[in-house]
Amino acid sequence: MEVLINLTLNGLATGMLIFLLAAGLTLIFGLMDVLNFAHGGLFAWGAYSGTWIYTSTGSFFAGIAGAILTGLILGLATEKWIIKPVYGNHIQQILITLGLMLVLSEMLKVVWGPNQISASPPSYLAGSWELGNIIIIKYRVFIIAVGLMVFALVQYVLKSTKIGLVVRAGVMDKEMVQSLGINIQKIFMMVFMVGAAMAALGGVLLAPYSGVIYAEMGLEFAILAFIVVVIGGMGSFPGSILAAVLVGLSGSFMAYYVPSLSLAVNMLLMSAVLIFRPQGLFGLKG
């Protein structure tokens, strides 16, 4: 029982981190038809800049704020200089965002050095609660709470505000939205920035969770996020959280019971979705 609860919490926490990464990816894809291969790079930049601010100021929340700010700035720059010049050209977009991904992860090594950087949760989030003989690690609960909050917030904005309405309409039919006199370019930029900020937030939350950060982690998590996006359906926001939790849980349970199969199981899941439901579980377009 104790093992089950711990594995579930662990899986949920990892799932939430992947969700933060995949949510931006799926929204950007749904709205702009851009698959951003540099998203993992933004994630890693969030982790590094956030951890750097956290360790130098001592305040974890300053670190989180710093990571979000980094995400917003990098998102703005990426949209303006990298994505915009190649709008509507799928192959060029794929190629160019991969190039950016590599430059971003190498730049990390230039700025913060090639070695791993360690991080630990702040004192008020360290340690664990004991309920009977079940040990619950505080930081995992914190991550799950933050993930759910972000989900609720974005879901609220999408469903109940004017901007959310425009974004949802844009996912369905960009041209129509444009012909109604709405500046869709501005919406694109905003969604891209928010997506990048969510990725950066995921990165900084991961740092104390896994204990170390390194430049290659962007690519590793990006691959998981791609799997999530394919399973959940490109462009589906609720799909991304369900698929992320699914991938997180299957990862944590498999790592405990059949460790050699933990990555393969996600691949099998993705292959099954691609064969039987190529648009994803909740996808609107293929």
Next chain:
Amino acid sequence: MKQLMGNRMNAVYLAVAIFLIILPFVYESRTLLILLTQVFIFAIFAMSYDILLGYTGIVSFGHAMFFGIGAYTVGVFMKRFEPTVPNLLLSILVTILLTALVSYVLGLLTLRLKSHFYAMLTMAVAGLFLVLAEKWRTVTYGNDGFTFRVPDMLKDRTDFYLICLVSMIAVFALLKRFTNSPLGRVLQAIRENEQRTESLGYSVLHYKVIASVVSGILAGMSGILYAISLRFVNTSVFTMDITLDALLMTIIGGVGTLVGAIIGAGLIEFAHHWLTELAKVHWIFERWIIFFGIIYILAVMFFPMGIVGTLRNIKFKGKKEKQQKAGEKIAS
């Protein structure tokens, strides 16, 4: 006119080939010999990538997996069994089977969907192979890799140089023929306009899968040569860097030209060599991927046709429109 132009190009290719064959006998430099061998091996790899990116318009981010499958197959065969020529041939056969199987399954799964799916799935599967190579220690010896002995006939550097050169020329001729065949024409039609090709009655998926399998097998062959040249194999053959090399070589050299892939391979390998030397001067040159990455981004933005494509554009103004289309092929 076209015939004449073709003849002139063929004469240039022949001259370069003869020059490269004679080179090791007149100019003795071990470093240059090894470097050129690497160029030939990566040229084969880049040409196989060009079939996907340049001729069919498919983006793969996991081309390293075929390269790695080839390298590990030959490595494991030479290590486990006697390093003899029959075993080498057997390992080549196994590589062909494995790469064909993997590329066939991957292609069937994702090529009927939009282009990002193939890019994404190949990236994920290549990641899976990397993990497999790290974890399956009994066969792969994990991260450290292993050394192995090669058959006697491949031991001499000059001989091996010639083998790689001949392989490259053979692959070039074969792919030239392949891309000019009716099948190759259909592939280029898919690149230009997929819907129209489909409505003309071609089963697009079928042709795309063929391109994927041909490209996968050739990439496996280059992996075999690579492993033999080093007599060592480790997990680095599955990393993103290898895929990046292929991308850089084809894009900088010129997509959809084959020669471009060879020129690109030469440029990148030599630049790589020089930048590594420069690392002694300033540490920033250790991070050479940054330079390549920036050049790559700029090339995708401003020179989507690469060196060969741009040169052709300047030279044959009459053909300009056609060539520009070839550049925009990256479009569809």
